[in-house]
Amino acid sequence: MEASELQSAVPVAEMCPLCHLAVRPEYFFCPNCGTNLRPAPLPTSSEAQLKLYAFSVILPLICFVFVSKWRGIAYLRSPDERTRSIGYIATFLLVLSTVVTIWYAVVWTQSEIQQSVSDVNSEMSF
Numbered sequence: 001m002e003a004s005e006l007q008s009a010v011p012v013a014e015m016c017p018l019c020h021l022a023v024r025p026e027y028f029f030c031p032n033c034g035t036n037l038r039p040a041p042l043p044t045s046s047e048a049q050l051k052l053y054a055f056s057v058i059l060p061l062i063c064f065v066f067v068s069k070w071r072g073i074a075y076l077r078s079p080d081e082r083t084r085s086i087g088y089i090a091t092f093l094l095v096l097s098t099v100v101t102i103w104y105a106v107v108w109t110q111s112e113i114q115q116s117v118s119d120v121n122s123e124m125s126f
Contacts, residue, residue, distance in 0.1 A: 042075055042083050049086055056093040060101040070094070 016023050016030040016037065023030055028040050042048075052071060059070055072094060075087030 041080070042071070042078055042086075044080075044083055044086060049089075052086065052090045053093055056090045057097045059094060060098040 014023055014025060015021070016033060016035055018035040019030060019033040021030065021032045023037060027037055029036055052075070055070060056072060059067065070090075072087050072090040075083055075090060078084050078087065
């Protein structure tokens with residue numbers, strides 16, 4: 001089957017926007033020019049979930065340096081309900097980890113200030 005016959009057999013919605021060659025609905029990339037036709041679905045395997053959840057917990061501890069690598073937003077915006085629920089869990093873990101990190105930083109700072117004040121007071125009493 002030639003390209004022109006293939007093009008006429010497939011609806012317009014199934015055409016590559018760049019080279020206008022007919023593509024199958026399940027394709028993520030055009031086989032002719034390589035154009036990204038639609039984003040690949042997000043992985044929902046246990047391993048992918050574990051990585052996302054671990055990164056959500058660790059991200060506040062590394063001061064959000066790699067926040068652009070966090071894919072929780074992509075999961076939240078997914079039309080798939082299962083994928084979206086993974087995004088909700090990852091966001092919850094990120095918020096919880098952020099709150100715990102800030103709380104620990106405040107408690108540690110107050111402890112250090114208190115220790116410094118008590119050291120100064122003990123030196124002044126000599």
